[in-house]
Amino acid sequence: MPGASYWAFIxxxxxxxxxxxxxxxxxxxxxxxxxxxxxPTPAGPAPKYFKPIFRDRTxxxxxxxxxxRVDNALADSAYLIVVCSPHAAESHWxxxxxxxxxxxxxxxxxxxxxxxxxxxHGKDNCxxxxxxxxxxxxxxxxxxPLAADLRAIGDGRRGTLLKMCxxxxxxxxxxxxxxxxxxxxxxxxxITVASTAGMAIAVALATMALFARNEAEVxxxxxxxxxxxxxxDLRKKLEPSGRLDLMDGVGRKALEYYxxxxxxxxxxxxxxxxxxxxxxMGEINVQRGNLTDALESFKSxxxxxxxxxxxxxxxxxxxxxxxxxxxxxxxIARQRGNLAEAEASFQRYRSLAERLVxxxxxxxDWREEIVYADSALGVLYLAQxxxxxxxxxxxxxxxxxxxxAQRHTDDLSRLVDLGxxxxxxxxxxxxxxxxxxxxxxxxxxxxxxxxxxxxDPTFRPAxxxxxxxxxxxxQIAMLCDDMEGALADFKESSRQAETLLINEPENxxxxxxxxxxxxxxxxxxxxxxxxEAARTEQARAxxxxxxxxxRDHTVALWxxxxxxxTLLETxxxxxxxxxxxxxxxxxxxxxxxxxxxxxxxxxxxxxxxQRCRLQTGDELIALGRGEEARAEWTAIxxxxxxxxxxxxxxxLIVLEKTDKRxxxxxxxxxxxxxxxxxxxxxxxxxPSSPRVN
Numbered sequence: 193m194p195g196a197s198y199w200a201f202i203x204x205x206x207x208x209x210x211x212x213x214x215x216x217x218x219x220x221x222x223x224x225x226x227x228x229x230x231x232p233t234p235a236g237p238a239p240k241y242f243k244p245i246f247r248d249r250t251x252x253x254x255x256x257x258x259x260x261r262v263d264n265a266l267a268d269s270a271y272l273i274v275v276c277s278p279h280a281a282e283s284h285w286x287x288x289x290x291x292x293x294x295x296x297x298x299x300x301x302x303x304x305x306x307x308x309x310x311x312x313h314g315k316d317n318c319x320x321x322x323x324x325x326x327x328x329x330x331x332x333x334x335x336x337p338l339a340a341d342l343r344a345i346g347d348g349r350r351g352t353l354l355k356m357c358x359x360x361x362x363x364x365x366x367x368x369x370x371x372x373x374x375x376x377x378x379x380x381x382x383i384t385v386a387s388t389a390g391m392a393i394a395v396a397l398a399t400m401a402l403f404a405r406n407e408a409e410v411x412x413x414x415x416x417x418x419x420x421x422x423x424x425d426l427r428k429k430l431e432p433s434g435r436l437d438l439m440d441g442v443g444r445k446a447l448e449y450y451x452x453x454x455x456x457x458x459x460x461x462x463x464x465x466x467x468x469x470x471x472x473m474g475e476i477n478v479q480r481g482n483l484t485d486a487l488e489s490f491k492s493x494x495x496x497x498x499x500x501x502x503x504x505x506x507x508x509x510x511x512x513x514x515x516x517x518x519x520x521x522x523x524i525a526r527q528r529g530n531l532a533e534a535e536a537s538f539q540r541y542r543s544l545a546e547r548l549v550x551x552x553x554x555x556x557d558w559r560e561e562i563v564y565a566d567s568a569l570g571v572l573y574l575a576q577x578x579x580x581x582x583x584x585x586x587x588x589x590x591x592x593x594x595x596x597a598q599r600h601t602d603d604l605s606r607l608v609d610l611g612x613x614x615x616x617x618x619x620x621x622x623x624x625x626x627x628x629x630x631x632x633x634x635x636x637x638x639x640x641x642x643x644x645x646x647x648d649p650t651f652r653p654a655x656x657x658x659x660x661x662x663x664x665x666x667q668i669a670m671l672c673d674d675m676e677g678a679l680a681d682f683k684e685s686s687r688q689a690e691t692l693l694i695n696e697p698e699n700x701x702x703x704x705x706x707x708x709x710x711x712x713x714x715x716x717x718x719x720x721x722x723x724e725a726a727r728t729e730q731a732r733a734x735x736x737x738x739x740x741x742x743r744d745h746t747v748a749l750w751x752x753x754x755x756x757x758t759l760l761e762t763x764x765x766x767x768x769x770x771x772x773x774x775x776x777x778x779x780x781x782x783x784x785x786x787x788x789x790x791x792x793x794x795x796x797x798x799x800x801x802q803r804c805r806l807q808t809g810d811e812l813i814a815l816g817r818g819e820e821a822r823a824e825w826t827a828i829x830x831x832x833x834x835x836x837x838x839x840x841x842x843x844l845i846v847l848e849k850t851d852k853r854x855x856x857x858x859x860x861x862x863x864x865x866x867x868x869x870x871x872x873x874x875x876x877x878x879p880s881s882p883r884v885n
Contacts, residue, residue: 196235197268198246199360200303203289204275205282210488211307211342212275216247218353224361225371233362234301235270242360266293271301271360276318277308283320290322303338303359305352311341460500464513467496471513474520481700481743481750483524490520508551508558515544515561519568526568529748531576538568556596560609563589563596567616577794579623579840586616604644608653611640615661618668623794623840625870627668634665652692656702659689663709666716671841672871675720682713686729700740704750707736711756718760723767730764733757752796755781759800762807766814775811782808793831794840802828802846809853825850836866 200219204212219242231238246265266272272293280286293302302323309318317324340355341347347355358368474489494517500510522537542565548558566585573582593606593613600606614637621630638661644654666681689706696702714729737754740747758781765774785801792798805824812821828850832839839847844867851860 196270198244198265198270199235199239199242200271200273200356201246201266201269201289201293202273202275203280203286203293204247205277205279205286207279208275208277208307211305212247214349215273215275215305215342215352215356216245218349219245219356222353222357224357225368227371228361228363228368231361231363233360235360238361242357262289263292267296269293270297271303272297273356274302274304274320274323276304276306276311276320276323278316278318279308281309281317281320287320287322290320294322303340303356305356306339306341306343306346308343311339460503463496464500464510467493467500467513467517470496471516471520478520478524479699479701481703481740481747483527483744483746487521487524490517490524493517494521506551508548508555511544511548511551512558512561515541515548518544519564522568526572526575527748528746531572535569535572538565538572541565541568556599559592560596560606563592563609563613567612570616570620574619574623575795577792577798579620579794583617583620583624586613586620589613590617604648604651605653607640607644608651608657611637611644611654611657611661614640615657615664618664622664622668622671625837625841625844627671627841627870631665631668631672634661634668637661638665655688655692656705659685659692659709660705662688663705663712666712670716670719671845675716679713679716679720682709682716685709686713700743703736703740704747704753707733707740707750707757708753710736711753711760714760714764718763718767723764726760727764730757730760734761752800755785755800755804759803759807762811766807766811771811771814775808775815778804778808778811793838794843798831799840799842799846802831802843806846806850806853809850813853822854825854829854829856836863841867841870 202212202216222242224238224240224242228238229240246269266289272290274280274286274290290302304319304323306318310316311318338355338359340352342349342352346352354368355365358365361368470489470493474486474493477483477486477489494514497510497514497517501507501514504510518537519541522534522541525531525537526534542562545558545561545565548555548561552558566589570582570585573579573585590613593610597603597606597610614633618630618633618637621627621633638658641654641658641661644651645658648654662681662685666678666685669675669678669681686706686709689702689709693699693702693706710729710733714726714733717723717729718726733753734757737750737757740750741754745751758777762774762777765771765777782801782804785797785804805828809821809824812818812824828846832843832847832850836844844863848860848863848867851857851863
C-alpha cells in the first residue's frame, strides 16, 4: 500500500451504519490466501490482512476538523467503497466523498456495495449521482465501478466480501473463490482432527458447499438436517463448556448458509432455523459485551419469528422461539438501565409463556418459561428498588422449579435452575432486611451447586453460579459484621472466578463478575485494616472493568461495578492520607451520580450516591472544610428520612455512620438497634470481627 495509510475508505450514510460496520470488520478480519500474499496489486504488494480500513465513526472523534480529517483520509486511502442505498443516494456527504476521491485516484478504485434500494433508475435508486450511468458518461468516466450486492437476493455476505477483496487484490473473482474454498477445505480437515464439535461443523460446511453447487432436493434436505443438528444437539454440547468461539462458529456457518439462499425459496422451518442462528449470535455477543450487535441480531430474529407467529398463531415451537427473542430485547434494555422498556418486553414474554402453557399444560419446558418470565420481572423489580414486589413472583415460581427438579433428577440444568430460584429469593429477602432467611437460601443454593458438580465437575453453569453465590453470601456476612466469614467467601469466589476466566477471556459477563468479586474482597480487606492488600484487589478490578467497558460502556451493571471500584480507591487513598486525591475522585463521581440518579430508593445508583456523599464529607473534614462536609451528610439524612424498615440494610449502615458524624447519637443508636434485630438471627452464634473504621 505504498503512499496510502488505509487500504480502503468506506463511505456511507449513517442509516447504513450496521452494514458499514460489518463490512469494515469483515474486510479487516479476512485472511488473504497465503499464495496471494506479496503479489503485486494496483495498490502495492498484497498483505496478509486488509488493515486498516477507514470508517469515520471508528477512526476519529467528531470535532471541528472532521471535514479536513475525512479529506485527508480519502487522500490516504487506496480504494473507496461506497455503501449504496436510497439514503446514501441522497447523502450530500457520500456524494462529496466520491467526487473528492476521484480527484486523487483513478475511477477504477471506486467500488460499490448495494445494501438496499433499486440499482436501476427510479425513486429508490441506491446509487449516489456520481455512480449512476448517466453521470459517469457526462463525466467521461468509461469504466464501470466494481459492484457487489450485500442483500440475500444478491451476492450475500460471503460473495460481497470476496468481490471486494478480489477487486483490491486485482485478481479474478473465480481465482479468489477457488483459493478461499481450498483454504476452507484445509480448515475443515483441521477441525475434524481437533474435536467432535469441529467434525460436526466441518460436515455441515462440506454439505453447504456441495449445496451451493447443486441445489438438488436431497442435498438441501441433508444440509437443513445438519443445520438443525448444529443449532440443537451440538449447541447443547458446546454451551456448558463456555466455548464462545465454537458456538460462534456454529451460528456464523448457519447464517452463511442462509445468506447464500434466496429468501423466497426458504420454507417456514428454514426461516425458523435462521432466526435461531441469529438468536445464538445475539446471545454470544451479550456474553462478549457487545450489546449493540446483540440487539441487532435479536431484533432481526424477532421480526422473523413474529411473522411466523402471525402465520401460525397456535404453533407452540414458534411461540417459544418468538418468546426467547422478546425476552432478549427486554434483557438488553434492562442491562442498559432502560427499565420501563425492559418491563414492557418482559410482560410480553410472560404473555407468550402463558400461551404456551395453555396449549399444553403438561409440557414441563413450557411451564419453565413461566418461571423464567416471572424471574425476569422479579430481577427488574429489584433493580427498581421494589424488593417486596420482586418477592411475590420469586415465591410463586419456587415450588414449580422445585417440582421440575424432582421430576428430572438427571437434568443438571434443571438442578441449576433450582439453585437460581434460591438465589432470587435470597436477593429479595436481603433487600428487605430478612438476613437470616436470605443466608439460609444462599446456603441451600450452594448445596445445590455442590450436588451438581459432584455429578459433573466440569458443568460450567454450576461453576459460574457458585462464584456468584459465594459473593452474595459474603455480602450478607458483611452486613452481619462477620468479616472473617465474608473474607473467606470472597477469597474462594475470586479464586474460582480467576480460574474460570483463564479459559473464557472473551466472556464479559464473567469478567464483570470477577471484577465485582475483587471489589468486595478489597472492601473486606480494607475493613480489616489490610490497606495494601485492598489496593491490589482494587487494581485488578479496575483492569477488568476497563476491559469490559471498552466493549460496551452502556451496560449499567458494569457502570455500577466501576463506581464501587472508584469508591474503594478513594477509601484507600484516604487511609493513606491522600485526601486531596480522594476528594477529587469523590467529587467527580458525585457530580455524575447526582445528575443520573433516579428517585427510587433501595437501588444500586441510590446506594452509591449516599456512599459517595459519606466519603466526600470525610475528605472535606480531613481538609478542614467542615461546613461543606456537614452539607453532604445532611443530604444523606434528608434522603433517608422515613421508617427504618423502608430501607435496605446497606443504606441503614450508611445512615448510622452519617448520624454519628453529625453528632446525632440517639438517632444512630436507633438505627443500630434496628440493624441488630436484622443481624442477630443471621449470626447464629458465629464470632464477629470488629470493623476498622
